[in-house]
Amino acid sequence: MERQHFDNHHTGMIFQCPLCSSVPDDQREDFMRDVRFSIKNYQRDDIIVTQGALYESLYILIRGEVVTEMADEKGDFMKVAHISAPNPLAPGFLFATNNRSPVSAICKEPCVAVVIPKENVYFLMRKYESFMLAFLSYISNKVSSLSEKLRLVSLRTIRAKLAYYLLKESAGEQSFRLNAPKEEIARLFSVSRPALVKVMMEMAAEGIIEVDRRDIFIRDRAALQNMF
Incomplete structure (x- = not known):
């Protein structure tokens, strides 16, 4: 792949990305x-x-915002996540045996992405331990977050979801x-803000919690x- 020029802005954004932010200052020029x-x-x-395309390069969004969507067999779309720069796009699938993207990433505004081929990512992980550890930590945190989302999906009502969420956050x-x-x-x-606030206020009226903006008191x- 032809090497392109990184200006100071692009370089700065790269090292704000969670995958690269821990690279020590004295190694960044070499990196x-x-x-x-x-x-x-x-x-x-x-x-x-x-969605379904081979994911053979690491995409790091350095400008803009994307939304990821997943289509089911009926053709219905479900929004999965919003990703803002500077962040990677689906790094967990880069080294998967079945490395096909489970989602489509669609720009919500003009975007700029740095694209690094898988072989080079592997080289960087071997040479720069800080990059490797950050990469593994990022994927692990995403797996943990996904497990929480699956737990929430298993809860059918907003009331159950909110109860679980408040207990975990507390x-x-x-x-x-x-x-x-x-x-x-x-x-x-996956609900509207008014629907969430309505249930939260119902819990407050029942004396289960007290709510003051983002401050919560469990009674x-x-x-x-x-x-749940």
Whole structure:
């Protein structure tokens, strides 16, 4: 693959990406010399990766935002995630035996991606331990997050999903602050924000929780545990 020029902005964005941010400062110049890449520009609604296509290069989004979608056998589409720069696109599938993308990645706005072939990613992982560890950590965290999403999917009602989520977020504490805004939680539950807020206010009216914006106080932990 022909090597293209990385300007200072692109270089800065690369090292803000979770896969590369832990590369030590004194190794970054060598790291950039070792990267074999192409830079691809996309417009709004362009498809960066198509569901079912072989995923043989690492895509790092350095500008813009994409949404990933999955189509079922009936042709219905389900939004899976929103990914904003600087972040990688589906790195967990790069070294899979069946390395076909399970989703399509569609640009919500003009995007720029750095594309690194799999062989070069493997070389960088062998040469730069910090990159390898960050890569493995990123994939592990994604697997952990996916397991939580599967748990939420198994819960059928918003009430059950919210009870499970609040107990997990509380980490055993009676009072805590939500790490994510309600819009993001609603998206995680695949429901609308008004529907989520309605259930949350119902729980508050029943005396199970107290809500002050993102601050939560659990009054009846047993009631939450009995909801799922």
